Amino acid sequence: MTNGRSTAWNSLQRHVVPLAAMLTLLGCGSPPAVNTSAMMPADAGVRMQSVPGRYVVQFKDTAAGDHFKARTKAKLYKNLAELGVEVLELPVGTDLQTVQSAEEVDFAEPDFLYTFQPTAETLASKEKNTPGLSGQYALKMVDAPTAWRKTRGDAGVTIAIIDTGIDRNHPDLRGRITGGYNVLEPKSPPTDENGHGTHVAGIAAASSNVLSGMAPNCKIMPIKVANAHGMASTSQIAEGIAYAALHGADVINLSIGGPAPSKTLEKAVAACVKRNIPLVAAMGNDGSNKPMYPAAYAGVIAVGATNQRDEVTNYSQKGRWISVVAPGDGIISTTPTYTTNLIQTGATTAKYGRLSGTSMAAPLVSGIVAMMRSTTPGMSPKAIKQRLEETTDGNHKYSTTSGYGRVNAARAVGAIN
Template structure:
């Protein structure tokens, strides 16, 4: 259903994602569609959202109107945005105002309404820090230029999953239908122009981000996205200068949820918290969506939103040496890191290299799409995407979690394997000849095997050996003793396998 309908003020809106009147915008009035994976939700995201529901009344409802409108000068144009709950979906009433006095009056008006859950005064601001103008153009479309894919082990990851069945929403400046990207692009929505179609990009930033996620692989042009079989839902919420309103970003997030996107990429941010933006993020995570955001390019410890919100995976940027990029922000918002320096990807009219945490975030969004895709194809049920990414990340810098790289650089294949997607059912067999016990796996692999013997009623370890590359290992045993061999659980075996045998 179209997310935009015109209506006369006061008439009941049709079920839709966005309803527009002369001065009010109502967003999100449809129930969320199931994510593409249907049975897979991000358990970590859903748990985080429980701590701060978007349906709770925010402090802004009781704040002084003069405080909320303090940054609006006499002739400034701004928006007053009020949040309410419409059938379980965040809905924004947006009114354009001019000057502080009018802003304060409208704030007081919406604060007095019983249904208001939050209110904010917005001015248009730049929410990205890289653009096509900042990029270094290149005519080199080959794999060798895409160092980020090599560093993340893309080809190994694709042996497990390539993102099939997943939709990643890119809430950005739009995503142009370049030849290397067009096969993966859905229609999307343009919240700047308020019309169907997010495939217009007059900046280049959104197209570059989309290509990192899902540029087509194996088509003999360009490079490839990390999740080349995933679909891209282009959501244009920023204009040609990379400027926009939090309410449009929030509307884009809600639209993405309602369209069934499983992963939402936000390569944007600002230092000011916004209750309506947080409500949209909470709505997404409470519906099991994975939300990924860039932590910012100030080279400082300043918090950047939405990356700093609970349940959002905040991403810092690394260079070709696995060092943290000098521009990358640091602090508590950083959960993981990914390549973000000199990243080759699609832009309107060709290809370009860009640097920024904006480039690092889509590598993590693509990794999330791979995990979700693998979970579906292997029937793993609900997965905790954030936990999978963190627990398998490559540690950088000082041992353990740190404020620069979080848990470390993401490792997509290991994240999928850590969720059980690489598990191979083992059916080991054993033969006993004289005093030699030989254990054979049903596949060629190096695997740990523990030999135990029974002492009274207790099994005690005798020794531990690794199988040869052909999956075979032998032990010397004694007559008159009961032995047991145990193959411990790993990301490859998934569960413990054991069998006992009596040597006579």
């Protein structure tokens, strides 16, 4: 495997649409109002958008919380009791430092906004959107056919896809879906209005004669945390993670990221690891070595992206927290059978389409993890991460660009040595 930093990037760059820019192009309404003045602690040095007037707060105790809310006239937006935090709406003009320094408060942070990340998409590949194993180079590259001789995953193993939702009626997915939840509208199904979540779900576990996911016999738990524009807040993602952990997820996929850390998300990740649930997250797509979260949290399997030449893509984030890389460039997968934002803007096509990014690499690894848990149910997140890193193709020498190397599914599940 080589590091494709020259012509590969020059040729792809023409077809890359950053999601931040894509939000201004989407036709179904406007992105939500955001507060761009919120700043993380000085050591982060990163400015992130947040939901205006909304804060995630951990109080010292219940009485302290009641006192604070009465004193500040804060309204309870949502109580995330499983994480010990409350999401509050405070009067316009309330200063973050005022909330953080209140004697009743353990910690407080804005309800930051994160973006789901098809930040690189391959427009040039649309004419080749014919599914079938012959067109799924990623599965061949990680030696999925050999891995499938041992296991195609177990129907009792569930992959939680925390994303933009799913097309529950897609012919390649409907037999794989179990449960699901819509954080944005709890009384409504987790319908995908963006397209990203359906694509990610197919990479992990689609199953039909037309297209295969990495773990086609495993189940998918779709958890919708993001709107049609692919945006989700800290509290929404944290609630989605907590829901997955409490409702039987065996592995959690997070194809999402933001450049500043959140104590709330870190608590959610740590709680999952403590409950023996592995989390797989996309490294990010701006090609820098800046940390992206949740990928950079301890215990997370952080995944970068490679291309058809088995090279690390130029847009794949780098850093000492990267674990492994996997195919993520020009990946064909399921897309909604109806019109969504990604389809409407020409980013992909209906029913099947190609997208690129670490968002696409992460669910392939989540599928491998699900297969590992199918053969060894009690395997801990730490052991799974170590096994993935020890069974990659290449010399296993660590680098901040490719981690321990490109994953090999057959070796990871023990189908070959």
